[in-house]
Amino acid sequence: MAKSEEKFHKRRLRSSYLSVVISITLVLFILGVFGTLVMKADSMRNKMLEEYAFTVMLKNDAQEADIRQFQKELEISEKVVSTEFITKDEAAEELEELLGEEFVDFLGSNPLSDAIEIKMQANFVNMNDVEAFSAELKENPVVSDVVYDPDFVELMNAFVRKIGSGLLIASILLILVSIALINSSIRLSIYSKRFTIKTMQLVGATKAFIQRPFMKNSLQLGVVGGVLSSAMLVAGVYFGKAELWQVGLVYSPLELALICGGMIVFGTLLVWGCTIFAVSRYLNLKTDDLYN
Numbered sequence: 587m588a589k590s591e592e593k594f595h596k597r598r599l600r601s602s603y604l605s606v607v608i609s610i611t612l613v614l615f616i617l618g619v620f621g622t623l624v625m626k627a628d629s630m631r632n633k634m635l636e637e638y639a640f641t642v643m644l645k646n647d648a649q650e651a652d653i654r655q656f657q658k659e660l661e662i663s664e665k666v667v668s669t670e671f672i673t674k675d676e677a678a679e680e681l682e683e684l685l686g687e688e689f690v691d692f693l694g695s696n697p698l699s700d701a702i703e704i705k706m707q708a709n710f711v712n713m714n715d716v717e718a719f720s721a722e723l724k725e726n727p728v729v730s731d732v733v734y735d736p737d738f739v740e741l742m743n744a745f746v747r748k749i750g751s752g753l754l755i756a757s758i759l760l761i762l763v764s765i766a767l768i769n770s771s772i773r774l775s776i777y778s779k780r781f782t783i784k785t786m787q788l789v790g791a792t793k794a795f796i797q798r799p800f801m802k803n804s805l806q807l808g809v810v811g812g813v814l815s816s817a818m819l820v821a822g823v824y825f826g827k828a829e830l831w832q833v834g835l836v837y838s839p840l841e842l843a844l845i846c847g848g849m850i851v852f853g854t855l856l857v858w859g860c861t862i863f864a865v866s867r868y869l870n871l872k873t874d875d876l877y878n
Contacts (some may be wrong), residue, residue: 588608603807609771610811613764615852618819620757621845626835627753631746632708636667640734640744644700656728656869665719669703674698699730713739765856772860787869797865801858808857812850817847819840
């Protein structure tokens with residue numbers, strides 16, 4: 587009978603520890619995901635802004651050598667990420683696909699001109715720099731016009747700013763929620779041992795002596811949860827690296843090590859702190875209050 591009861595208590599203890607580890611792992615994993623986003627917020631911002639492109643329309647009588655020289659000058663400019671030369675025939679095909687009509691056959695000729703599509707460095711994708719660069723380009727003898735949407739430039743910058751603010755607010759809220767969830771899990775796991783804690787105190791054990799095994803256990807749980815969540819994060823980054831690269835999320839081994847180390851340290855300290863708080867609470871309660 588005594589052995590079966592002991593086995594039952596051991597199973598309950600393992601189940602309690604498992605639930606705490608799962609809670610810590612999931613919370614730290616979500617926190618780590620947000621941490622990776624915050625770390626690369628500037629990269630995401632730059633990637634989005636550098637996808638913005640505007641078009642330089644070329645004069646029909648411009649010489650091919652002059653156009654090539656102009657494109658080379660653009661490619662070495664500090665303001666430009668990339669350029670793409672688009673012939674008027676390619677532009678006509680794209681427009682026909684967009685309109686769903688063969689307007690060239692209808693008109694009898696192609697009214698479009700050759701063009702160069704330009705993508706700018708993120709720091710220059712704002713109205714002042716775009717307007718200044720546009721005016722500079724128009725002075726070139728091979729350029730007939732520069733086409734861009736000023737409203738879209740402003741819209742992109744406003745959207746990027748909102749993303750940055752949203753990530754910051756979400757991160758703060760997530761940290762608070764993480765503390766609350768882990769604290770709740772720790773308190774529930776220690777709740778079942780409240781009578782043991784009080785009994786040890788009544789027979790003369792010091793607070794430090796009573797807290798010591800709980801502190802040791804909390805450190806182990808925090809490390810295990812941190813390591814598991816870090817492994818999940820690294821696996822997610824590894825298997826999703828192609829998709830992450832497309833939005834500017836590229837991580838070096840050092841950056842991943844810093845994030846994972848931060849998760850392990852944060853999780854361990856948080857579990858340790860919550861454990862101290864929970865054990866101290868039951869030590870300070872009166873015996874009658876333990877039944878409430």
